Amino acid sequence: xxxxxxxxxxxxxxxxxxxxxxxxxxxxxxxxxxxxxxxxxxxxxxxxxxxxxxxxxxxxxxxxxxxxxxxxxxxxxxxxxxxxxxxxxxxxxxxxxxxxxxxxxxxxxxxxxxxxxxxxxxxxxxxxxxxxxxxxxxxxxxxxxxxxxxxxxxxxxxxxxxxxxxxxxxxxxxxxxxxxxxxxxxxxxx
Amino acid sequence: xxxxxxxxxxxxxxxxxxxxxxxxxxxxxxxxxxxxxxxxxxxxxxxxxxxxxxxxxxxxxxxxxxxxxxxxxxxxxxxxxxxxxxxxxxxxxxxxxxxxxxxxxxxxxxxxxxxxxxxxxxxxxxxxxxxxxxxxxxxxxxxxxxxxxxxxxxxxxxxxxxxxxxxxxxxxxxxxxxxxxxxxxxxxxxxxxxxxxxxxxxxxxxxxxxxxxxxxxxxxxxxxxxxxxxxxxxxxxxxxxxxxxxxxxxxxxxxxxxxxxxxxxxxxxxxxxxxxxxxxxxxxxxxxxxxxxxxxxxxxxxxxxxxxxxxxxxxxxxxxxxxxxxxxxxxxxxxxxxxxxxxxxxxxxxxxxxxxxxxxxxxxxxxxxxxxxxxxxxxxxxxxxxxxxxxxxxxxxxxxxxxxxxxxxxxxxxxxxxxxxxxxxxxxxxxxxxxxxxxxxxxxxxxxxxxxxxxxxxxxxxxxxxxxxxxxxxxxxxxxxxxxxxxxxxxxxxxxxxxxxxxxxxxxxxxxxxxxxxxxxxxxxxxxxxxxxxxxxxxxxxxxxxxxxxxxxxxxxxxxxxxxxxxxxxxxxxxxxxxxxxxxxxxxxxxxxxxxxxxxxxxxxxxxxxxxxxxxxxxxxxxxxxxxxxxxxxxxxxxxxxxxxxxxxxxxxxxxxxxxxxxxxxxxxxxxxxxxxxxxxxxxxxxxxxxxxxxxxxxxxxxxxxxxxxxxxxxxxxxxxxxxxxxxxxxxxxxxxxxxxxxxx
Numbered sequence: 054x055x056x057x058x059x060x061x062x063x064x065x066x067x068x069x070x071x072x073x074x075x076x077x078x079x080x081x082x083x084x085x086x087x088x089x090x091x092x093x094x095x096x097x098x099x100x101x102x103x104x105x106x107x108x109x110x111x112x113x114x115x116x117x118x119x120x121x122x123x124x125x126x127x128x129x130x131x132x133x134x135x136x137x138x139x140x141x142x143x144x145x146x147x148x149x150x151x152x153x154x155x156x157x158x159x160x161x162x163x164x165x166x167x168x169x170x171x172x173x174x175x176x177x178x179x180x181x182x183x184x185x186x187x188x189x190x191x192x193x194x195x196x197x198x199x200x201x202x203x204x205x206x207x208x209x210x211x212x213x214x215x216x217x218x219x220x221x222x223x224x225x226x227x228x229x230x231x232x233x234x235x236x237x238x239x240x241x242x243x
Numbered sequence: 244x245x246x247x248x249x250x251x252x253x254x255x256x257x258x259x260x261x262x263x264x265x266x267x268x269x270x271x272x273x274x275x276x277x278x279x280x281x282x283x284x285x286x287x288x289x290x291x292x293x294x295x296x297x298x299x300x301x302x303x304x305x306x307x308x309x310x311x312x313x314x315x316x317x318x319x320x321x322x323x324x325x326x327x328x329x330x331x332x333x334x335x336x337x338x339x340x341x342x343x344x345x346x347x348x349x350x351x352x353x354x355x356x357x358x359x360x361x362x363x364x365x366x367x368x369x370x371x372x373x374x375x376x377x378x379x380x381x382x383x384x385x386x387x388x389x390x391x392x393x394x395x396x397x398x399x400x401x402x403x404x405x406x407x408x409x410x411x412x413x414x415x416x417x418x419x420x421x422x423x424x425x426x427x428x429x430x431x432x433x434x435x436x437x438x439x440x441x442x443x444x445x446x447x448x449x450x451x452x453x454x455x456x457x458x459x460x461x462x463x464x465x466x467x468x469x470x471x472x473x474x475x476x477x478x479x480x481x482x483x484x485x486x487x488x489x490x491x492x493x494x495x496x497x498x499x500x501x502x503x504x505x506x507x508x509x510x511x512x513x514x515x516x517x518x519x520x521x522x523x524x525x526x527x528x529x530x531x532x533x534x535x536x537x538x539x540x541x542x543x544x545x546x547x548x549x550x551x552x553x554x555x556x557x558x559x560x561x562x563x564x565x566x567x568x569x570x571x572x573x574x575x576x577x578x579x580x581x582x583x584x585x586x587x588x589x590x591x592x593x594x595x596x597x598x599x600x601x602x603x604x605x606x607x608x609x610x611x612x613x614x615x616x617x618x619x620x621x622x623x624x625x626x627x628x629x630x631x632x633x634x635x636x637x638x639x640x641x642x643x644x645x646x647x648x649x650x651x652x653x654x655x656x657x658x659x660x661x662x663x664x665x666x667x668x669x670x671x672x673x674x675x676x677x678x679x680x681x682x683x684x685x686x687x688x689x690x691x692x693x694x695x696x697x698x699x700x701x702x703x704x705x706x707x708x709x710x711x712x713x714x715x716x717x718x719x720x721x722x723x724x725x726x727x728x729x730x731x732x733x734x735x736x737x738x739x740x741x742x743x744x745x746x747x748x749x750x751x752x753x754x755x756x757x758x759x760x761x762x763x764x765x766x767x768x769x770x771x772x773x774x775x776x777x778x779x780x781x782x783x784x785x786x787x788x789x790x791x792x793x794x795x796x797x798x799x800x801x802x803x804x805x806x807x808x809x810x811x812x813x814x815x816x817x818x819x820x821x822x823x824x825x826x827x828x829x830x831x832x833x834x835x836x837x838x839x840x841x842x843x844x845x846x847x848x849x850x851x852x853x854x855x856x857x858x859x860x861x862x863x864x865x866x867x868x869x870x871x872x873x874x875x876x877x878x879x880x881x882x883x884x885x886x887x888x889x890x891x892x893x894x895x896x897x898x899x900x901x902x903x904x905x906x907x908x909x910x911x912x913x914x915x916x917x918x919x920x921x922x923x924x925x926x927x928x929x930x931x932x933x934x935x936x937x938x939x940x941x942x943x944x945x946x947x948x949x950x951x952x953x954x955x956x957x958x959x960x961x962x963x964x965x966x967x968x969x970x971x972x973x974x975x976x977x978x979x980x981x982x983x984x985x986x987x988x
Contacts, residue, residue: 066684067722070637096681116776116817142817145824145863146871151925155918158964159911161957179971180964193726195783195828198733 055132056084058107059205061091061140061168062188064117065099069190073202073221076189082106085206087131091168091186092140093117115140115168128160132209133235137162141169141185148196150176153183163235164207164214170196173203175216175231182233184216191221212236244268245301248340255339255406262343266350269308273351276312286313299334303344306331311351314363321355321363322372328352329379338391339410345384346413349420352376359426370426374435377424381417382443385456388414389449407451414452415459422463432468433475441479450484457483457492466503467510469496470517477526481533489530490541494548497523501555514556520563523549524570531574539578540586546571547593554600561609564597568612575619587624590616594628602639604632608651617655622663626679629656633682636689644692646700653708659683661711680719683709687723695738695749698731702754706761714768721765725777728754728761729784736788755785755793762800771808775801775818779825786831794829795836802843812852819848819860827866837876841867849888854896858912862889862919869923879930882923886931889916890939901951909955913943914962921969924982933985940988 058080065071072080085107092115094100100120103110114123126139137160144152148170157165163181171194173187187203194200202221207214216231248265250258276289284292289309296302310328314321328348335341355361356376357368364370391407421427421436437460444456460476461469469476476496480489500519504511514520527549531542550567557563571593594616597607607613617625632655636643643649653660659679687705692698702724709720732751758781765774782797805818822844832840844867848860865885868878893912900908917939924931943962946952966988973983 066681066688066719068688068726070685070688074640096677098678098681116821121813142824143820145820146827146866147824149871151922154968155915155922158918158968159915159961161960161964179968193730195780195787195825198737 055086055209057087057089057131057136057207057209058085059089059091059166059184059186059207060103060189061186062093062115062171062192062194063099063190064093064095064188064192065190067095067117068192072189073191075221075224075226076202076204076219079219079226080106087111087129089136089138089166091115091138091166092123093168095119111138113138113140116142126156126160128162133212134164134209134214135162137165139165139167141167148172148174148185150174150178150183154178154180157181157183164233166205170194171200172197173205173218173220175205175218177233182214182216186218187220245304246298248304248343249298249300251337251339255409258339258343259409262347265304266347269304269347272305273308273311276309277315286316286318289313300340300344303332303335304347307344307348307351311355314352314355317363320365320368321357322368322376325352325355325372325376329376329383332380332383336387338387341387342384342410342413345380345387346416349377349380349416353420356420356424358424370424370431371435373424374421374427374431377417377420378436378439381414381421381440384414384417385443385447385452389447389452404451411451411455415455415463418456418459418463422465429468429471432464433472437472437475441475445479445482448484450486453483454487454492457487457489458495461492461496461499466499467513469500470503470513470519473517473519473522477522480526481529485534485536489534490537490545493523493527493530493545497548497552501552504552504556511556520553520557520560523552524566528570538583538586539575540583540589542574543571543586543589543593546574547589547596550593550596554596558600561606565610565612568593568610568616572612572615572619575616582621587620590620591624591628591631595631598632598635602635602641604636604639604641604652605643605648607632608643608648608655614651614655622658625658625663629659630679630682632656633659633686637682637685641689643690644701645697646704649690649701649704653704656683656686657708660708660716662713676715677719680716683716684719684723687720687727690727695731695735698734699749699754702728702731702757706757710764717764717768718770718773721761722773722777725758725761725780728758729780732784732788751785751788752790752793755781755790755797759796759800769808771804772814772818775804775809776821778804779821783825783828786829789831791831791833791836794831795840798826798840802840805847812856815847815851816856816860819844819851820863823848823860823863823867827870830870845885849892854892854899855912858889858892858896859915861885861892862916865889865919865923869926869928871926877928879923879928882928883930886916886919886923889919897946906951906953907946907949909953909958910943910946911955911958911961913939913946914958914965917943918965921965925972925979933982933987936986937988940986 063069063072082105086109088103088107088110090103090110090112092113095117096119100112111127111129112123113127114121114125125143126137128135128137137157139156141147144156146152153165153167157180165181165183167183167185170185171188171192172185174183174185176183184205186205188194188200189202189204191200191202204219206217206219208217212235214233216233218229220227244265247261253261286309290313293305293309294302296305307328310324313319314324332341332345332348335344355363356373357363357370358373359370388407388410391403418440427436440460444453447453480493483489504514527545531537531545546567550564553560553563553567594613597610598604601607617628620628643652660683690701690705692701705724709716709724712720732754735749735751762774762777778797778801782794782801785794785797801822805822809815809818826840826844845861845864848864849857851857851860862885865882868876868881868885870876893916896912897907900906917936920931920936920939924936969983969986973980
């Protein structure tokens with residue numbers, strides 16, 4: 054059992070002052086093995102905070118990030134799964150699942166984690182799964198008027214990944230979960 | 244043995260050891276004396292007998308011992324014996340020896356005082372007598388103790404002071420005894436005990452004694468007594484020697500009273516009844532006035548204690564709190580800028596106390612003297628305090644909800660908002676500066692009111708202050724302000740209902756005008772990339788509000804920024820992504836406006852520096868001509884034109900690579916374009932045929948197999964997964980399956 058936190062689009066301090074206290078109390082060091090961050094933190098303070106939760110931190114560049122040295126996209130292997138990260142402002146039309154599927158094929162990954170729209174999505178298609186953890190602070194987004202703060206925790210176990218999404222709705226944390234299985238025949242080894 | 248006590252050679256510490264040994268022996272003697280049967284002498288006679296002892300000191304010790312037995316025997320009234328003894332001790336005027344013999348008297352007489360309820364009470368002994376006895380002993384002991392300091396010069400003096408200090412508890416014990424006497428009620432304390440004790444304290448004119456005894460009084464007697472005798476107690480303070488650390492004494496008194504107040508709510512009315520606050524602040528004022536040489540740190544420490552007291556006892560009396568701050572301001576005005584770090588620390592403590600007490604910063608904002616105290620801090624500390632204030636707001640999630648309060652708040656934190664006189668900005672650490680400004684940026688989100696009118700006022704107030712921050716600060720503060728304003732626009736758009744006839748100042752249009760100006764402020768920095776991002780955000784918001792002209796203006800602003808100020812290649816690529824991505828989502832534009840903007844965007848894309856960037860930007864532009872959920876913008880031809888153009892650029896890139904490096908690059912770009920072909924093919928673009936896709940696949944395969952090809956696993960995998968996708972779609976069956984069947988592989 055490997056826990057991977059997928060989180061992003063916090064936009065601190067430009068669009069939000071801080072993570073919701075209820076999220077902060079849930080995210081404690083030592084429980085998570087990897088952090089995948091879609092970008093738009095935006096300042097070093099947030100980077101350091103994530104680093105304190107878990108030293109294995111992967112960040113891709115969002116258009117508002119103070120540090121422009123983050124990569125445009127990144128791939129990594131966790132257990133049996135290949136994951137890809139990309140903020141998503143580079144994929145036009147924004148939020149378009151077919152265009153994201155193309156990126157997924159290009160990066161050759163089972164799970165693509167992407168952001169920018171501040172809307173939680175978990176979408177399975179022929180080539181794999183696209184996950185958008187939304188905005189952890191519920192920051193202003195031109196995509197939707199109703200942004201609930203959210204993040205995703207993935208539990209990777211063998212060929213199975215359980216995606217837990219945590220959303221702050223009306224002051225309460227609501228959890229939902231989705232199961233994905235990978236058939237070992239889908240991929241040829243690289 | 245008792246003669247040994249006559250020595251002058253021992254230090255107080257050693258003398259004390261000797262004394263203790265003697266004390267033990269005397270206990271045994273006392274038991275012997277008591278047993279009249281053993282020695283056959285009546286206690287009265289005994290009392291007479293021992294007075295024949297040769298030297299005065301042993302004589303007195305024996306007398307006291309017999310006296311103890313005498314009182315116990317009840318053959319004479321306790322008060323008589325005690326009076327006799329206490330006066331006899333006068334004979335020893337040597338300070339050290341005298342102190343100990345009187346101490347002995349005090350020790351043995353403790354349980355024989357004619358207190359209420361004691362067996363010694365009666366016609367011949369009342370509480371008054373007991374009190375009188377103890378007071379007398381105390382007075383004499385203090386005189387002896389004071390006398391110890393007048394012996395010797397300079398360094399010897401220091402040693403002597405230390406030795407003197409070791410003896411102080413002997414004197415203080417008497418006060419302790421007084422506090423233990425049952426019969427000493429508030430009345431007696433007020434009328435007799437306190438006045439007499441204070442008389443001695445003041446008259447002895449010795450700073451060591453005065454300090455110790457004042458403190459002793461405060462610690463030993465109950466707090467209710469102190470409250471009721473506050474005036475008397477405080478009245479003694481200005482009469483003390485100027486070298487006495489009276490501020491510590493007063494601080495401890497206030498601390499005790501604060502704790503007393505905190506112990507139960509029932510005692511609070513008492514505080515009001517005796518006007519404790521008034522008396523204390525007057526006393527402090529007098530002390531500060533008379534002790535002109537008192538350093539700033541002393542005075543401020545006093546005010547900190549008084550403030551703590553006030554916050555505990557009268558937390559609802561903000562006027563009292565303000566008074567304390569005002570008194571401190573007055574004191575600070577008489578001295579130039581504070582440069583004593585301890586004093587500065589105390590001022591910070593003074594300012595932090597109300598913040599901690601009233602978690603709601605808004606309360607602190609109503610204290611008129613608060614900003615005035617802050618003005619007296621040096622620039623560095625002022626900023627530290629400003630950060631404390633901001634952190635208090637963030638921690639307590641406080642919302643500042645009126646423009647007036649925002650004004651006061653920004654006045655308080657002005658050290659962070661703009662350059663203060665005399666501050667050298669260059670020497671400020673860059674990271675610290677960033678932290679400060681990011682804190683201010685976060686703070687802006689805490690300034691909020693549900694009422695659009697008030698919220699607009701707040702935004703204008705914030706803008707006014709942040710503009711004074713200059714180019715260094717604007718990149719930090721402008722984004723927060725812009726998003727605050729955009730949130731207000733959204734709120735208004737949601738509320739668009741009946742707008743009553745009279746002028747409604749807060750409208751989306753007005754706010755967009757304000758936003759244009761705010762973004763223009765960034766040109767002074769300059770910060771074109773930030774300005775471009777913010778302009779596009781505003782364009783999208785205008786789009787949501789159906790304001791075509793406003794949206795067009797913001798796009799113009801963005802395009803001008805791109806053309807004139809964004810020269811860095813990487814920044815240009817990002818800017819193009821944002822421009823094309825935003826434009827793709829716009830539905831407010833009429834055909835002409837949309838055409839102009841699209842044409843411009845496509846042009847920029849084609850002129851990016853690196854060929855791969857060009858290629859990708861151009862095929863991204865294809866989406867500008869095909870929007871899924873809108874009727875009308877589904878121009879299949881122009882989509883294909885874009886894709887073909889992208890293809891030409893990809894080809895050119897391959898040829899260039901051949902010439903420059905001797906081998907062509909990976910076929911990735913072609914595969915990307917292939918995917919785009921498939922995308923529009925699926926969406927139903929008639930211009931894209933199965934044959935065209937076939938052709939493209941063949942082209943890719945040819946490129947891969949050519950002599951100059953560089954094998955690349957990533958592009959191979961990409962192609963493979965794309966082919967898998969085509970297969971998958973074929974196998975779907977139905978309309979999609981049929982469509983994909985037309986691609987012959």
